[in-house]
Amino acid sequence: MSSWVQKGSSGRLLGRAYDLTALRELARLPQSTNRYLFRAAQSPCIPYRRVAMEVQKEAQRIMTLSVWKMYHSRMQRGGLRLHRSLQLSLIMRSARELYLSAKVEALDLEAPSPPARCPDPRLHPPREVEVPAACVPPDGEQPLPEPMDTQEEEEAPPRAAETETLVRCSPRPARVCRKRRSSSLSDGVDAGLVPSKKARLEEQEEAKDSSSEVPDCLPPPPAQAEGAFPNLARVLQRSFSGLLSRGPAASPTAPPARDAKPACRPADPMLSVLVRAVVAF
Amino acid sequence: MKCFSRYLPYIFRPPNTILSSSCHTEADIISTVEFNHTGELLATGDKGGRVVIFQREQESKNQVHRRGEYNVYSTFQSHEPEFDYLKSLEIEEKINKIRWLPQQNAAYFLLSTNDKTVKLWKVSERDKRPEGYNLKDEEGRLRDPATITTLRVPVLRPMDLMVEATPRRVFANAHTYHINSISVNSDYETYMSADDLRINLWNFEITNQSFNIVDIKPANMEELTEVITAAEFHPHHCNTFVYSSSKGTIRLCDMRASALCDRHTKFFEEPEDPSNRSFFSEIISSISDVKFSHSGRYIMTRDYLTVKVWDLNMENRPIETYQVHDYLRSKLCSLYENDCIFDKFECVWNGSDSVIMTGSYNNFFRMFDRNTKRDVTLEASRENSKPRAILKPRKVCVGGKRRKDEISVDSLDFSKKILHTAWHPSENIIAVAATNNLYIFQDKVN
Numbered sequence: 001m002s003s004w005v006q007k008g009s010s011g012r013l014l015g016r017a018y019d020l021t022a023l024r025e026l027a028r029l030p031q032s033t034n035r036y037l038f039r040a041a042q043s044p045c046i047p048y049r050r051v052a053m054e055v056q057k058e059a060q061r062i063m064t065l066s067v068w069k070m071y072h073s074r075m076q077r078g079g080l081r082l083h084r085s086l087q088l089s090l091i092m093r094s095a096r097e098l099y100l101s102a103k104v105e106a107l108d109l110e111a112p113s114p115p116a117r118c119p120d121p122r123l124h125p126p127r128e129v130e131v132p133a134a135c136v137p138p139d140g141e142q143p144l145p146e147p148m149d150t151q152e153e154e155e156a157p158p159r160a161a162e163t164e165t166l167v168r169c170s171p172r173p174a175r176v177c178r179k180r181r182s183s184s185l186s187d188g189v190d191a192g193l194v195p196s197k198k199a200r201l202e203e204q205e206e207a208k209d210s211s212s213e214v215p216d217c218l219p220p221p222p223a224q225a226e227g228a229f230p231n232l233a234r235v236l237q238r239s240f241s242g243l244l245s246r247g248p249a250a251s252p253t254a255p256p257a258r259d260a261k262p263a264c265r266p267a268d269p270m271l272s273v274l275v276r277a278v279v280a281f
Numbered sequence: 282m283k284c285f286s287r288y289l290p291y292i293f294r295p296p297n298t299i300l301s302s303s304c305h306t307e308a309d310i311i312s313t314v315e316f317n318h319t320g321e322l323l324a325t326g327d328k329g330g331r332v333v334i335f336q337r338e339q340e341s342k343n344q345v346h347r348r349g350e351y352n353v354y355s356t357f358q359s360h361e362p363e364f365d366y367l368k369s370l371e372i373e374e375k376i377n378k379i380r381w382l383p384q385q386n387a388a389y390f391l392l393s394t395n396d397k398t399v400k401l402w403k404v405s406e407r408d409k410r411p412e413g414y415n416l417k418d419e420e421g422r423l424r425d426p427a428t429i430t431t432l433r434v435p436v437l438r439p440m441d442l443m444v445e446a447t448p449r450r451v452f453a454n455a456h457t458y459h460i461n462s463i464s465v466n467s468d469y470e471t472y473m474s475a476d477d478l479r480i481n482l483w484n485f486e487i488t489n490q491s492f493n494i495v496d497i498k499p500a501n502m503e504e505l506t507e508v509i510t511a512a513e514f515h516p517h518h519c520n521t522f523v524y525s526s527s528k529g530t531i532r533l534c535d536m537r538a539s540a541l542c543d544r545h546t547k548f549f550e551e552p553e554d555p556s557n558r559s560f561f562s563e564i565i566s567s568i569s570d571v572k573f574s575h576s577g578r579y580i581m582t583r584d585y586l587t588v589k590v591w592d593l594n595m596e597n598r599p600i601e602t603y604q605v606h607d608y609l610r611s612k613l614c615s616l617y618e619n620d621c622i623f624d625k626f627e628c629v630w631n632g633s634d635s636v637i638m639t640g641s642y643n644n645f646f647r648m649f650d651r652n653t654k655r656d657v658t659l660e661a662s663r664e665n666s667k668p669r670a671i672l673k674p675r676k677v678c679v680g681g682k683r684r685k686d687e688i689s690v691d692s693l694d695f696s697k698k699i700l701h702t703a704w705h706p707s708e709n710i711i712a713v714a715a716t717n718n719l720y721i722f723q724d725k726v727n
Contacts, residue, residue, distance in 0.1 A: 065618065078396055079370035082458055082477040083508045083527055084623060087564045091617070094560055 052106040059099035066092045311714035313701055317381035317389065320705040323351055323712055324391055325719055326376025330360040332393055332446075334404060335721075349710065351721050355404055357446040360395040372397050378463050380472070390449070392472060396459040399474050401450035401485060410440040455481050455491045462512045468519040475512035475524060482536075494542050495524060495534065510625075511571045521546075523573070523580055529566035531582060531591065549580075549591050551598045561613040561622065569625035574634040575706075581637055583628040586610060588639050588649065603649045603656065606641045608679045608690045621695045632707045640699030643688070644715045645675060661699060661713045661720040672722065 066088045073088070074080050308329030315324050323335040336354035363372040373396055382390040388405035413435040418424055458477035465472045473482050473494065480495035495512075499505055507528040515521035520536045532545035553562065565585035572581045579600075580591045586607055589599035605626075609616060616622040621642070628639040640646045641658070649656045658675045678687035701714040709724035 062614075062617075069620070077371050078373040078375075078459070079368070082505075083510065083567075086505065086508060086527060087567065087623065090563045091561070094563070098560075 047109075049106050049109050052102040052109075055102040056099050056106070059095045059102065062095040063092055063099065066095065306717075309717035311701060311717060311719060312375050313377065313379050314703040314712050314714045314719070315379045315381060315391075316703050316705055316712070317391075318383050318706060320707060320710065322354065322381070322389060323703065323721070324379045324381065325712075325714065326359065326379050326393060327717075328373075328375040330358055330362070330374030330376060330395065332357055332359045332376060332379065332391075332402070334389075334444075335719075349708075349723055355444040355446055357402070359393045359400060359402065359448075360398065363397070365397075377460060380463050380465050382465055383469060385469075392463050392465065394460050394463050394474065397453065397456055399452040399460070399463060399483070400448050401452075402446050403449045404444060404446045407443045407445060408439060408441075409437040411435045412438050450485065450488050452483055452488050452491070455483075458508075461510060464512060464514045464522065466514045466519050467517055471519075473512060473514065473522065475509050477508040480509065480512055480522075480524060480542075492540070494536060494540070496541065496543060510568050513571055513573055516573050516575060516577045518577065523571055525568035525571040525582055527567040528563075529568055529584060531568065531571060531580065533593065547593070547596050549596045549599075551589070557610075559610075559613065561617060564622060565613065570627040572628060572630060574630050575632065576634055579634065581628050581630060583626050583639055585622065585624075585626075588628050588637060590637070590651065601651060603637070603647075605639055605647055606645075606677070608677055609642075612690070616695070619695060621698070624698055624700060626698075626700050627702060629702050629704045631704050631709070638702055638704060638711065640702055640713070642695050642698050643693040644697040644699055645677075646699045646702060646713055659722075661715045661718075661722075663718075 070085060070088050073084055306329075308327060308331075310328045311325050312328055313324075313326040316322070317324070321337050323337075325333050325335075327333070332355075333353060334355045335351035338350045338352060340349070359376060360374040362374045364370070365372055375395060376393050377396065378392075378394050380392045382392070382401075384390075388403050391402050391404065393400055393402060412419070413433050415429060415432060415435075416424060416426075452474070456474065456476040456479065458479070460474050460476045462475040463472060464475075471482055471484050473480055474491075475481075475495075478496065478498040479493055481491040482494045483491045495509070497507070497509065507526040507530075510525050510527055512522060512524035515523075521533065522536070523531055523533045525531045529550065531549040533547035533549070534542035535546045536542060538544070538546060553566070568582045568584050570583040573579070574581065578593060580593065582589050582591065582599075583605075586605060586609060588603045588605055590601040590603075591599045613622060626640050628637060630637055635652050636648055636650050638646060638648045644661045645658050646661060647656060647658050658677070659672045660675050673686075676684075676687045677693070678684065678689045683689050697716060699713055699715055703712040705711070711722050713720040713722065
């Protein structure tokens with residue numbers, strides 16, 4: 001176990017490093033994602049939600065990179081390569097699943113979960129003590145980079161509703177995708193942001209549908225976290241290994257870049273937006 | 282591995298290249314290497330659509346040390362860039378594959394293909410020239426009939442050896458997707474060409490028709506999950522062929538079963554090791570090359586990190602798995618960012634099927650002896666290989682203390698990759714293509 005310390009962006013020490021290999025084993029994430037986990041896990045005070053956010057960012061980065069590669073491959077001599085496009089779309093799908101899973105985990109932690117799901121009520125008192133001590137990275141608990149997450153904090157839909165949103169959006173994406181097309185044409189390389197905006201659109205519509213639920217869902221304290229490292233490890237393992245063990249049959253098939261007409265996939269609003277971004281180029 | 286203890290490196294470069302290897306043009310990048318059936322000729326194709334054929338020097342008692350050197354025999358432009366007006370796509374002239382036909386007369390025949398068109402080339406020698414025409418003078422100009430007073434019979438006189446290549450057949454317009462493989466059948470009358478979704482069977486004599494024998498294109502392209510990555514005929518059974526997919530599976534088909542071989546006869550797939558599951562598992566399991574052994578009993582497949590040998594009689598797992606560069610497993614994200622994860626490495630058998638060889642990064646290539654289970658990593662580079670010098674085995678340090686001659690993973694040059702290699706059919710001579718340079722190594726002790 002290495003024992004170096006790293007200074008955060010605020011100039012304060014973030015604590016001791018953990019065994020990177022162990023973390024990597026747990027998460028089975030790409031190397032650069034592991035870097036985020038590594039930094040995040042350096043201090044037990046950094047909440048797991050921060051880790052999930054970092055994973056979301058990384059997944060988004062990979063999605064953006066993949067879309068850029070797809071765009072770039074179209075400009076190559078010889079035209080679009082089917083095999084390459086298929087591989088890129090597989091990566092995009094995996095990144096999307098990772099992104100969604102991390103987002104769901106983050107929402108799950110924010111939402112006031114029932115006691116059965118709550119890890120440990122004993123954490124509440126220690127947490128209140130830890131919060132002032134853990135103001136170490138004050139920006140860690142700040143409003144999150146994506147506007148979508150800010151939106152989620154205000155509304156905090158429960159996890160079930162989140163799933164329902166994805167399903168209920170089925171009649172909507174057809175309309176939304178058509179709207180998205182023009183924006184995706186101009187913002188090709190920023191396609192990574194498009195899913196965020198799309199999700200926010202879903203959340204807004206969801207909020208309209210269930211406006212009565214808003215008062216019930218108070219924004220949870222941002223410092224809700226797993227205090228101990230073993231709990232963090234368990235959550236990571238549960239979320240990501242479950243995600244990765246899901247076979248291709250369970251998830252929608254990868255959309256290849258193709259010579260057929262583009263079509264929206266109602267079950268995957270985010271993916272369909274990505275696909276539109278790809279095909280539009 | 283005593284047969285690889287010493288090597289004589291010869292460095293060849295494609296003709297018409299005046300640039301050094303550090304600043305080469307992209308057109309000079311070698312894209313395929315292939316020995317012919319006797320090993321006398323070695324053909325290379327490059328990204329500029331050219332084919333360069335090397336011929337082995339005949340042994341001579343006077344110059345024993347020069348035995349077996351390969352010299353340029355012929356160079357010709359096989360494919361030109363084309364434009365598909367219907368799809369507004371440029372068709373690259375890069376030669377994807379070259380396959381030799383067995384020699385049946387004095388001329389040599391080879392197939393070369395780019396993304397869309399396969400061509401049959403005849404390479405023949407001309408060492409005599411007719412002289413003494415009545416109606417034409419020596420330069421070929423017509424003579425004034427009034428000046429002709431005598432009649433003579435033209436005679437053949439020897440001339441400087443000239444090697445000419447002529448395209449005998451052009452097999453075009455049969456593939457919607459990009460051709461990745463061609464394979465000559467053991468009946469020497471047919472061959473197949475494979476693209477991402479279809480495999481076509483051709484007769485050498487017929488250019489305007491081909492039979493489609495495999496078609497994995499789904500009715501709805503959104504349901505596409507895998508593509509064909511390589512295909513090859515069995516070396517002895519003219520009815521059998523295999524094709525590999527991007528999902529890491531190999532299908533063996535028998536053309537006697539049906540006209541359209543969509544249903545495989547055998548299906549080779551290894552269950553995924555859950556401990557190796559990662560974000561990029563799916564794309565690194567894609568098979569980039571499949572080769573039958575000379576005996577026809579085994580097939581060898583190459584995916585991004587491993588080489589596997591399969592027994593045709595066992596479908597559920599390979600009989601041997603060799604790790605080519607497992608130290609890259611933790612670097613897959615970086616390799617994805619710099620596109621290296623999409624590199625398609627090839628693999629080759631030696632003549633006796635006892636050793637297999639494949640390429641890696643940093644101009645390294647690896648050989649695995651199947652009998653002794655020993656392996657060696659060698660490097661193809663100008664700096665490390667003087668003529669007649671012996672190749673030194675290289676080692677990549679994966680962690681901890683780096684020894685003196687080792688190279689660390691982070692120092693590997695991923696722009697120098699060996700994708701294409703070839704092994705002489707009967708002797709221990711190998712050809713290794715490193716970007717735009719061709720290295721030919723020979724075992725000193727034969």
